[in-house]
Amino acid sequence: MNVRENFAMRVPPAHGIESLEGKVSPEEWRMRVDLAATYRLVAMHGWDDMIFTHISARVPGPEHHFLINPYGLLFEEITASSLVKIDVDGNKVQDAPYPVNPAGFTIHSALHMSRDDAHCVIHLHTDDGVAVSAQADGLLPLDQHAMAVVSDIAYHDYEGIALDLDERERLVADLGRDKHIMILRNHGTLTLGKSCSDAFLRMYYLERACTMQVRALSGGARPNRVNQGVAEKTAGQGAMIFEGMLGALAWPALLRKLDRTDEGYKH
Numbered sequence: 001m002n003v004r005e006n007f008a009m010r011v012p013p014a015h016g017i018e019s020l021e022g023k024v025s026p027e028e029w030r031m032r033v034d035l036a037a038t039y040r041l042v043a044m045h046g047w048d049d050m051i052f053t054h055i056s057a058r059v060p061g062p063e064h065h066f067l068i069n070p071y072g073l074l075f076e077e078i079t080a081s082s083l084v085k086i087d088v089d090g091n092k093v094q095d096a097p098y099p100v101n102p103a104g105f106t107i108h109s110a111l112h113m114s115r116d117d118a119h120c121v122i123h124l125h126t127d128d129g130v131a132v133s134a135q136a137d138g139l140l141p142l143d144q145h146a147m148a149v150v151s152d153i154a155y156h157d158y159e160g161i162a163l164d165l166d167e168r169e170r171l172v173a174d175l176g177r178d179k180h181i182m183i184l185r186n187h188g189t190l191t192l193g194k195s196c197s198d199a200f201l202r203m204y205y206l207e208r209a210c211t212m213q214v215r216a217l218s219g220g221a222r223p224n225r226v227n228q229g230v231a232e233k234t235a236g237q238g239a240m241i242f243e244g245m246l247g248a249l250a251w252p253a254l255l256r257k258l259d260r261t262d263e264g265y266k267h
Helices: 026-044 102-114 127-133 144-152 167-175 196-218 228-241 245-261
Strands: 054-058 066-068 084-086 120-124 153-156 181-184 188-193
Touching (some): 026 196, 066 102, 102 167, 127 188, 127 196, 144 196, 188 196, 196 245
Antiparallel strands (some): 054 066, 120 188, 181 188
16 A cells, blocks of 8 residues: 555554564564654654654665654554554555555655665654744754754755655755755754664754754844854764764663653554
8 A cells, every 4th residue: 555545544553553573573673663762752852743743764674665653643652563664665565554644755765765874764843943944044053952963954945745756856965965964944853863863862952952042042132152163163073973972872761761651662
């Protein structure tokens, strides 16, 4: 069934889905658990947008399949076994009782197809992320969080809801070969990484920076600008820590916090 299937179908609860542990490769199962955890962590931080926005992860192997959310489940409901596996043409490659959001397919397939390092892609519509995306100057280097990521940000102009597949080539061109963060103008935020932990930590810094910018500018006072040399130094320091270093330290702690609340994502 193609991603543009009939959405009038009744979406079953995730807890009723049969576990896929032992029925997929160990590598795929680990990726499923990490991706489900990422959905739950996004919800825990209040970054979710009901059933909308998307996080995807490439399935290990040569087929270029990837996992994406079952359309109709809240992020806090998503489990490892409920994630939907599709190919780059949007076709399900494993039976699943859920549809897939077409806009999610357009954005995520573009990046998984074009970037070998795009193992995980996170796209959000947070209040502060969208607010900054609607500001003409985008993210400003006003604080340490922003300076750590600002040099790694690309921008993509709004083209409407991402249903047209020909937008994929423009998304890819705007992101380029070396950027890991994108602000979708008037729309939201996006990060990618070699793992769910890398993509999540980038998003954490990006979203924190957006919140700080909104607050700093909301009071009406003239913001203090750090000199260019210090800003560039901080950007270089940030580039060194997002590929595995931060994730190796923070990800296990995040999973421990999640496990204390609800281990259901592992089903």
